[in-house]
Amino acid sequence: MNVTGSPHVARVPIRWPSEAIWEAVAPSLDGFTVEVFPQIDSTNSELMRRARTGQLAPILLVAERQMAGRGRMGRQWISDHLEPAGHTGNIAPSLVFSLGLPLSPADWSGLSLAVGVSVAQSLHPDLRLKWPNDIWLQDRKLAGILIETGSFDGTRYAVIGVGINVLERGAQGLSTPPAWLAELLPDINASQTLLRVVPQLVNAVKVFEAQGFGPFRQRFAALDALAGRSVTLSEGTFGTAQGVDAIGALLVHTSVGMKTISSSEVSVRPSPGKS
Numbered sequence: 001m002n003v004t005g006s007p008h009v010a011r012v013p014i015r016w017p018s019e020a021i022w023e024a025v026a027p028s029l030d031g032f033t034v035e036v037f038p039q040i041d042s043t044n045s046e047l048m049r050r051a052r053t054g055q056l057a058p059i060l061l062v063a064e065r066q067m068a069g070r071g072r073m074g075r076q077w078i079s080d081h082l083e084p085a086g087h088t089g090n091i092a093p094s095l096v097f098s099l100g101l102p103l104s105p106a107d108w109s110g111l112s113l114a115v116g117v118s119v120a121q122s123l124h125p126d127l128r129l130k131w132p133n134d135i136w137l138q139d140r141k142l143a144g145i146l147i148e149t150g151s152f153d154g155t156r157y158a159v160i161g162v163g164i165n166v167l168e169r170g171a172q173g174l175s176t177p178p179a180w181l182a183e184l185l186p187d188i189n190a191s192q193t194l195l196r197v198v199p200q201l202v203n204a205v206k207v208f209e210a211q212g213f214g215p216f217r218q219r220f221a222a223l224d225a226l227a228g229r230s231v232t233l234s235e236g237t238f239g240t241a242q243g244v245d246a247i248g249a250l251l252v253h254t255s256v257g258m259k260t261i262s263s264s265e266v267s268v269r270p271s272p273g274k275s
């Protein structure tokens with residue numbers, strides 16, 4: 001039994017574009033390294049563990065399999081779906097990685113939106129963002145982002161975790177139906193996806209550190225999947241999404257006036273049956 005669950009198929013090493021990514025990123029990120037793990041519990045957890053032991057140099061950590069991936073609001077991130085029929089064990093059906101780096105923006109508000117803008121735009125123009133940072137294709141989730149931060153010996157450190165469905169996947173274990181990148185780019189694989197996303201993401205994070213959410217506001221608005229739609233908030237309020245404000249908080253017009261939602265612990269859904 002190989003690691004994908006298919007009997008008698010030897011797993012061929014995946015060719016990750018570590019060098020190309022390093023060459024693109026290292027000039028602007030001193031001390032940057034790339035590591036690939038065949039298997040790990042969670043790339044975010046690993047970088048947070050390292051940060052707690054003082055390892056704060058910029059790093060990209062990629063995992064071919066993630067056994068305990070974490071999502072926002074304490075959810076799981078399941079990326080270990082089986083490879084589609086006909087593949088031979090040398091592909092990763094999902095891309096999971098975390099970028100860890102010291103980061104000290106004047107204001108952290110809107111970082112997750114800026115990351116979402118960068119990842120979506122580096123992948124395909126048909127992708128949209130569901131506040132705060134899910135990436136959607138036609139109202140189905142294609143990618144998720146989990147950002148964790150901490151202060152270690154006086155250095156602020158951020159771990160930006162990204163999970164992208166690359167190849168077709170079923171809805172098992174998911175609360176909403178998934179989308180995958182190969183729907184838009186049939187020949188794409190996880191390695192190519194990584195190379196498309198990471199250099200632009202590093203650049204976006206540096207722009208955010210220097211200038212905050214401002215440079216991303218219009219770009220977010222152009223991709224906003226909720227704008228003008230009826231939404232339901234997790235605490236039960238209904239309203240109409242009206243875009244985001246200057247620091248990336250979601251504006252929702254409700255029966256009792258405009259609500260500004262800045263907590264990423266509030267989840268927002270388009271209301272069923274309404275546009």
Ligand code: BTN
Pocket residue numbers: 041042043044045068069070071072073075077096097098134143144145146161162163164
């Ligand atoms: C969400 O949609 O709730 C966020 C999902 C984030 C998943 C990624 S996969 C790589 C990194 N490691 C994790 O454990 N989570 C993030």
